[in-house]
Amino acid sequence: GAGVSQSPSNKVTEKGKDVELRCDPISGHTALYWYRQSLGQGLEFLIYFQGNSAPDKSGLPSDRFSAERTGGSVSTLTIQRTQQEDSAVYLCASSLSPGVTEQFFGPGTRLTVL
């Protein structure tokens, strides 16, 4: 596919369970970003990857949140011991390189914690 893809599109989980969200960026894009969007609101920056390293993790809300990127491509955002306040849409974006300002977004994963 030509765009950023994310899976699953929807995830319903019980409080206390761990979840993994996946992002496949556009091929050749070296920069990858994770954002969180609460219902109908703006986006909140979580973490940024350049290649496989994360120079900026400043947006991760707590140590229950972690992310990794392998092979300079796929990224996984993991939330441990989920809480109800983690319910949101998690969006991934990629850009050609860190100096390029246009970010291309995936459709997001809607996470619901019961």
Add this chain to the structure above:
Amino acid sequence: TQLLEQSPQFLSIQEGENLTVYCNSSSVFSSLQWYRQEPGEGPVLLVTVVTGGEVKKLKRLTFQFGDARKDSSLHITAAQTGDTGLYLCAGFQGAQKLVFGQGTRLTINP
């Protein structure tokens, strides 16, 4: 506290009317961006404004960056039902961290 404040948060108008959405901050940004987001999709970049006082036009949409690079506006002329969506402004903090406003939900009624 929101770094970028958008107003109004909700706007519902009739097709054919004009509208303006505002994005304000107390901080200076090197550039500001406007995105449009439809339900179930990620935001799509509409424009990037870089120079203070810059005006960019995209068909019926006019984007302006304030002289002091702290604010921006989006003006839509003769709104159409296809303009309905969530409009987001965003600015870069540092080289890579994009901060977003809370969005303006626009509804154009036929």
